[in-house]
Amino acid sequence: MPAEAPIYDRVALIGLGLIAGSMSLAMRRGRLAGEIVGTARSAETRDIAREIGLVDRVVDTAAEAVVDADLVVLAVPVGAMAAVAEEIAPHLKPGATVTDVGSVKRAVIDAVGPHIPEGVHFIPAHPLAGTEHSGPRSGFATLFDNRWCLIVPVEGSDRDAVARLEAMWQGLGAHTDEMDADHHDLVLAVTSHTPHLIAYTMVGVADDLRRVTDSEVIKYSAAGFRDFTRIAASDPTMWRDVFLTNKDATLEILGRFTEELFALQRAIRTGDGEQLFDYFTHTRAIRRGIIEAGQDTDAPDFGRVKPE
Amino acid sequence: MPAEAPIYDRVALIGLGLIAGSMSLAMRRGRLAGEIVGTARSAETRDIAREIGLVDRVVDTAAEAVVDADLVVLAVPVGAMAAVAEEIAPHLKPGATVTDVGSVKRAVIDAVGPHIPEGVHFIPAHPLAGTEHSGPRSGFATLFDNRWCLIVPVEGSDRDAVARLEAMWQGLGAHTDEMDADHHDLVLAVTSHTPHLIAYTMVGVADDLRRVTDSEVIKYSAAGFRDFTRIAASDPTMWRDVFLTNKDATLEILGRFTEELFALQRAIRTGDGEQLFDYFTHTRAIRRGIIEAGQDTDAPDFGRVKPE
Ligand SMILES: NC(=O)c1ccc[n+]([C@@H]2O[C@H](COP(=O)([O-])OP(=O)(O)OC[C@H]3O[C@@H](n4cnc5c(N)ncnc54)[C@H](OP(=O)(O)O)[C@@H]3O)[C@@H](O)[C@H]2O)c1
Ligand SMILES: NC(=O)c1ccc[n+]([C@@H]2O[C@H](COP(=O)([O-])OP(=O)(O)OC[C@H]3O[C@@H](n4cnc5c(N)ncnc54)[C@H](OP(=O)(O)O)[C@@H]3O)[C@@H](O)[C@H]2O)c1
Missing domain, CATH: 1.10.3660.10 (6-phosphogluconate dehydrogenase C-terminal like domain)
Structure with a gap:
């Protein structure tokens, strides 16, 4: 289901493992993003991502990655989300959407929510798809096909921003449902x-x-x-x-x-x-x-x- | 691997569920038996077996089924083995092999062993293959392909009889290994x-x-x-x-x-x-x-x- 125009002009992937890598490949397949920027914690992962062209552009820090991004995806372990949110907060573009793919939602909301500045939409999500593999070489474009992605809007989430994120996940191949965090x-x-x-x-x-x-x-x-x-x-x-x-x-x-x-x-x-x-x-x-x-x-x- | 001549001239299947049904279909595929006789506890199962031609001949009792059989397979729940063994014992042909497919081996040996007459070989076995389905319509010829069948010879088991049963299981598509019951x-x-x-x-x-x-x-x-x-x-x-x-x-x-x-x-x-x-x-x-x-x-x- 290729979109007529990209759903987001610039997407920033924080973390370049199984989930982020698969998102990048599926976004390309569906032409869902104008540009995909990515970063990971280690130089090793960033180098591999560059070598295999996993995203359009690899940068060294999360702060750099989110500059001008319309969608920011936190794709790191749940326990690492708070620190990443704190790092990127000052660099987020007004009107941008921040989402995550963490397997737990209440803890991510508590950890990330407080860092999100006024004017930025925070919409947690969780794609119910995975394999036992991890790292930058483990992603593949079909991971989310016909799987569910649960969208977990928080108090006051902007409906248009939610609809746009759902369209993105549907473009990635998933069915979407909304659910409360607890x-x-x-x-x-x-x-x-x-x-x-x-x-x-x-x-x-x-x-x-x-x-x-x-x-x-x-x-x-x-x-x-x-x-x-x-x-x-x-x-x-x-x-x-x-x-x-x-x-x-x-x-x-x-x-x-x-x-x-x-x-x-x-x-x-x-x-x-x-x-x-x-x-x-x-x-x-x-x-x-x-x-x-x-x-x-x-x-x-x-x-x-x-x-x- | 179709055998040149059948491995057993007459095979009796006691129980006509998933395992026995699959054995019958796989025996036909490999031409491993001259004739396959079968029986089950209920008239309903026997009727279905007749209707779908699951075995060559359906008889009404286990006692009847084992007459002249070279191989007798007990393919009923483990708790039902003793009663079946007792029923068939007087009708077993000298030199025949009695085997079972039960998922537990020590209890089957204790329950069946004492009923086996002198001159009949008792060689327990357990094919490690199954599905969640059961009954006379659930079998299929490929169930055992590339699966293991564990042969559990008892004290004094005749080596030729063991080798013949292993050849049968290999003909059914399985790999075989021998193992002690406990x-x-x-x-x-x-x-x-x-x-x-x-x-x-x-x-x-x-x-x-x-x-x-x-x-x-x-x-x-x-x-x-x-x-x-x-x-x-x-x-x-x-x-x-x-x-x-x-x-x-x-x-x-x-x-x-x-x-x-x-x-x-x-x-x-x-x-x-x-x-x-x-x-x-x-x-x-x-x-x-x-x-x-x-x-x-x-x-x-x-x-x-x-x-x-
Ligand atoms: N795998 C699944 O089955 C699955 C399914 C649904 C959701 N999820 C969720 O998706 C998220 C990512 O999982 P994944 O399977 O993609 O993991 P992954 O393949 O192990 O990738 C994790 C990424 O996060 C980075 N990272 C790890 N620890 C970090 C830290 N302390 N600070 C900053 N970055 C860090 C890693 O960077 P380096 O490579 O440089 O270490 C790597 O790029 C997790 O929250 C997980 O709960 C996973
Ligand atoms: N299914 C598996 O995954 C699997 C795998 C390996 C080994 N096994 C073993 O294989 C044996 C048979 O299992 P199955 O999956 O083929 O079962 P199944 O499909 O339920 O068939 C069982 C057969 O045994 C008969 N039976 C049930 N209770 C009986 C009783 N009290 N007296 C006489 N006959 C009785 C049934 O007759 P009716 O149809 O007339 O009731 C039926 O023909 C069991 O010992 C099991 O442990 C099973």
Whole structure:
């Protein structure tokens, strides 16, 4: 869906990893931006970005990157957002939109919001797409195709600026929905954050168990385990920040999870087959409901997308 | 790899669900059996099997099915194996091989072994392949292609009979390995049984949480959750039996799992980013090791296979 004119004349990407890189490639595909300027923390990443032409222009600092930008995208780990916001604040163009792609929203709003000057629109967002890879070489243009991007407007967000950002995400290939920050954090704790923690844990357990070798674990994982290891390969910094900043919702879901797990564990220990059967019958019905509602495809990809 | 002559003249399939049905279709593909006779508990399943021609001949009882069979495959839930073994025992042909496809091995050996008459070979096996579907219409010929089938010979198993069964499984498309029953049960507790229990639990939690709707959970599960619901749709009887019969290994792995999960939960609660970062870095290294060892492909399929 190539736009007739670019949606933003100049876009600044702060951070040049999986998400920012994929945005740049998808923006080019859709001709959504007049010019794409990018920067990253390390000289190494900036050099790679220059070498592979990931963006139109690589600059050395975030302050420089945002000059004259109509859209500024914060694509760094959640815990790094506040410092970046503080750095760029004095250089933002009046009327510009600042957005982010962080996996947690309340914490980003609290960290970034106070730095945004009057006359600049701050509209948080979160594209629900990723892979276990990271860094400047990991992006690809189709990452967001047919995925959701949740837009999380804050108190007083300008409707025109929100509509423009949604048009951008649709141009990147995504479907968009608006959601409140706290609800976003709870939904993601259920659908992504807690499952990731569980997968990390299960991989750690397997590795600890010296009586079963890693190679056996992988070779014979007909069901269940391989995707856990894939998840557990995701970027440690990103996930550390997710759990530290979506602490309350994650702890709530974890609490419920261990409660139910203990009930099942007890049923196993006492040999209560009826309870197990009933529980599994119930969850099967949930899955049926999902399929009847047409909300799943047959592709078991653990939410991950493959380049091409 | 079509055999020159059938590996077994007559094969009896006891149970006509996903595994038996797939075996029948794959045996035909490879011309591995002279005649395939099958039976199931319910008249309904037997009728469907007749209607779709799932096997060459459908009979009404297991006792009838095994008459003159060179290979008898027990393809019923693990908890149903003992009764089936007792029923067929007097009708087994001397020199025949009895095998099973149960997901747990020690319990099957204990339940079936005592019923096997002198002169009949009992060689347990477990194909590491499945989908979340079950019943006589769920099988397909390619289910076992490039999957592992673990052969678990018991004390005194005849080597020729073992070799012949391995040739059968290779003809069905699988790679074969031999493994001791207790080790099998521990490895599977790590790679399959505990991950399945965790997935069931996570789906139950999401459904309990009234503040997040099922449709949100699915719609927005960019990572982690969809495959959990797929797993949680697996057959309740089969999984009840797995947990009841692989109790010790599952409880051991669950114990370790909750121990580690609590350590991570505590790190989240206390804001110990360093511990989280180190844990995630460690599990990432495990995944790297796996990829370097060439033991994973890029297909994130949660161990499941799709028909065609
Ligand atoms: N990966 C996913 O699955 C996914 C999905 C949706 C949303 N997100 C969110 O998207 C954001 C970026 O993730 P990503 O996957 O693109 O990560 P990534 O590939 O690791 O890239 C992160 C970028 O941020 C920079 N950075 C890291 N720490 C920084 C710091 N302290 N200060 C300034 N810059 C820093 C890095 O610079 P250097 O390269 O120079 O270190 C790199 O350019 C995160 O907030 C994450 O929560 C990720
Ligand atoms: N599904 C997997 O992912 C998978 C993978 C590897 C191994 N296995 C093992 O393979 C075996 C069969 O599983 P499946 O997936 O093929 O199951 P399935 O599709 O549900 O079929 C089970 C068959 O067993 C029969 N059966 C059920 N309860 C019985 C009982 N009490 N007495 C006699 N027959 C009974 C059923 O007959 P009716 O249709 O008449 O009820 C049906 O024909 C199980 O031991 C399982 O552990 C399964």
